[in-house]
Amino acid sequence: MQVYADNAATTKMSGLAIEAMIPYFDKIYANPSSLHTAGQEAKEVLDAARETVAKCLGCQAREIYFTSGGSEADNQAILSAARYGARKGKKHIISTAFEHHAVLHTLQKLEKEGFEVTLLDVSQGHNVTAQQVKDAIREDTCLVTTMYANNEIGSVLPIAEIGAVCKEAGVPFHTDAVQAAGHLHIDVQAQNIDMLSLSGHKFHGPKGVGALYVRRGLPLVNLIEGGAQERGKRAGTENIPGIVGLAAALEDACTHMAENTAKVTALRDKLIAGLSQIPHSALNGDSVNRLPGNVSFCFEGIEGESLLLLLDAKGVCASSGSACTSGSLDPSHVLLAIGRVHDVAHGSLRLSLCHYNTEEEVDHILQVVPEVVQLLRNMSPVWRDLQTGKREYIL
Amino acid sequence: MALYSEIVMDHFTNPRNVGVIENADGVGEVGNAKCGDIMKIYLKIENDIIVDVKFETFGCGSAIASSSMATEMIKGKSIADAMALTNKAVAEALQGLPAHKMHCSVLAEEAIKSALKNYYDKNGIPYDKTQFPDCENCAHCHN
Numbered sequence: 001m002q003v004y005a006d007n008a009a010t011t012k013m014s015g016l017a018i019e020a021m022i023p024y025f026d027k028i029y030a031n032p033s034s035l036h037t038a039g040q041e042a043k044e045v046l047d048a049a050r051e052t053v054a055k056c057l058g059c060q061a062r063e064i065y066f067t068s069g070g071s072e073a074d075n076q077a078i079l080s081a082a083r084y085g086a087r088k089g090k091k092h093i094i095s096t097a098f099e100h101h102a103v104l105h106t107l108q109k110l111e112k113e114g115f116e117v118t119l120l121d122v123s124q125g126h127n128v129t130a131q132q133v134k135d136a137i138r139e140d141t142c143l144v145t146t147m148y149a150n151n152e153i154g155s156v157l158p159i160a161e162i163g164a165v166c167k168e169a170g171v172p173f174h175t176d177a178v179q180a181a182g183h184l185h186i187d188v189q190a191q192n193i194d195m196l197s198l199s200g201h202k203f204h205g206p207k208g209v210g211a212l213y214v215r216r217g218l219p220l221v222n223l224i225e226g227g228a229q230e231r232g233k234r235a236g237t238e239n240i241p242g243i244v245g246l247a248a249a250l251e252d253a254c255t256h257m258a259e260n261t262a263k264v265t266a267l268r269d270k271l272i273a274g275l276s277q278i279p280h281s282a283l284n285g286d287s288v289n290r291l292p293g294n295v296s297f298c299f300e301g302i303e304g305e306s307l308l309l310l311l312d313a314k315g316v317c318a319s320s321g322s323a324c325t326s327g328s329l330d331p332s333h334v335l336l337a338i339g340r341v342h343d344v345a346h347g348s349l350r351l352s353l354c355h356y357n358t359e360e361e362v363d364h365i366l367q368v369v370p371e372v373v374q375l376l377r378n379m380s381p382v383w384r385d386l387q388t389g390k391r392e393y394i395l
Numbered sequence: 396m397a398l399y400s401e402i403v404m405d406h407f408t409n410p411r412n413v414g415v416i417e418n419a420d421g422v423g424e425v426g427n428a429k430c431g432d433i434m435k436i437y438l439k440i441e442n443d444i445i446v447d448v449k450f451e452t453f454g455c456g457s458a459i460a461s462s463s464m465a466t467e468m469i470k471g472k473s474i475a476d477a478m479a480l481t482n483k484a485v486a487e488a489l490q491g492l493p494a495h496k497m498h499c500s501v502l503a504e505e506a507i508k509s510a511l512k513n514y515y516d517k518n519g520i521p522y523d524k525t526q527f528p529d530c531e532n533c534a535h536c537h538n
Contacts, residue, residue: 301453303432303453309398313408343428379413379451380453
């Protein structure tokens with residue numbers, strides 16, 4: 001049995017999104033910037049897609065900018081707010097310790113330019129509170145950027161509360177909603193979100209296309225120069241098939257959100273309950289406010305890469321935050337940020353589900369994961385030391 | 396899977412010589428859990444010949460495969476042959492390792508040397524200390 005349980009990395013495209021894209025490769029393929037009828041036809045399609053995305057987020061179409069993906073959207077949002085803040089002498093940014101690298105690396109770049117960055121602690125409950133944000137806001141804070149939901153451990157942040165705090169303080173609020181869009185309800189007005197990044201391939205749309213929502217009135221700086229596309233803020237001929245696919249997939253995901261959430265949450269909870277039976281293991285992430293499809297565990301005494309390879313050999317595609325899978329000596333910054341020590345963080349496993357997964361697949365995972373964990377523990381000197389009392393259990 | 400050669404996958408999924416030797420003549424352990432890999436080698440030595448060898452490894456696929464291959468390469472061999480085993484020879488026997496996994500073969504070489512050093516120490520056999528790795532200050536875990 002082949003089980004794809006790595007949907008946080010990327011998803012299978014829906015048939016609906018593929019179908020929606022097909023006419024725009026060889027039938028309606030003109031450049032939306034062209035004045036001829038064919039070009040204007042393409043422009044109408046682009047406008048319609050923008051309208052669809054805006055409707056899903058609760059904003060106006062003119063507030064949506066299409067990008068090459070979530071990373072570009074994150075970069076542009078953060079750099080724009082930083083430049084705007086710097087002009088007013090505000091050079092302090094608040095974020096969290098478990099952001100995606102698209103955010104963290106952009107912030108590190110700004111730190112080198114003289115910005116001060118506060119990364120909020122996420123070790124309490126594997127999440128942040130709006131109070132933490134409130135306490136960190138200063139006179140010179142020019143941006144609060146927190147993810148909507150964490151890609152590795154599934155914690156869903158209190159976005160509406162953080163939005164309210166930012167609104168009250170008059171600080172722009174950006175959220176990296178790459179893992180949330182299409183999976184969790186988003187209403188940028190009600191949640192007081194000023195900027196939001198999303199990516200098509202995380203909700204069964206195409207890769208290479210994303211979107212940035214920016215509240216009207218907030219200035220954007222360009223990352224890419226060379227044309228008047230996207231209201232002059234993102235040059236380059238629009239990826240019409242990709243944009244159409246993204247819009248179709250997002251609309252589909254938002255329409256079926258309730259039923260998909262119910263189905264995926266039930267599968268997730270079954271998986272979490274089953275894997276919790278493995279001794280000396282621990283669930284990573286907020287156990288209550290959690291992405292419907294995220295299951296993340298640490299298993300003591302084993303290393304994640306070997307776990308993934310053996311699971312792969314048994315037909316299960318998963319992911320890990322171990323150092324060996326990241327190509328560095330350190331395990332995932334997310335696991336370290338929630339307080340997992342190195343020894344334990346190396347033995348992490350992330351299974352991320354979607355509505356295409358079935359109960360039979362979850363049963364298969366529940367059969368093979370304990371077998372593989374035991375197999376690796378049986379050849380692990382760390383496990384032997386734990387069992388013989390030479391080393392103390394952490395989990 | 397394209398990440399590793401077929402031989403690496405074979406030694407990883409069917410590792411040879413896994414286990415423990417009770418009352419081993421030499422035991423060596425290198426690496427640490429913080430770095431994500433530990434290798435432990437047990438040797439049974441008779442008349443300067445490694446008559447049995449077992450290993451335990453906490454680590455990635457290539458660390459387990461390197462341990463398995465290295466133990467196969469020294470089983471039945473003389474101490475001198477085992478001392479001469481290089482990480483390069485282990486990696487070559489595995490038909491190569493990805494560049495960022497070469498340290499796994501280094502660990503295998505060091506684990507064997509560490510076990511031999513333990514054998515020398517236990518039996519009061521004099522040896523050249525420079526032949527052995529300095530695990531306390533090795534860059535792998537301490538950079």
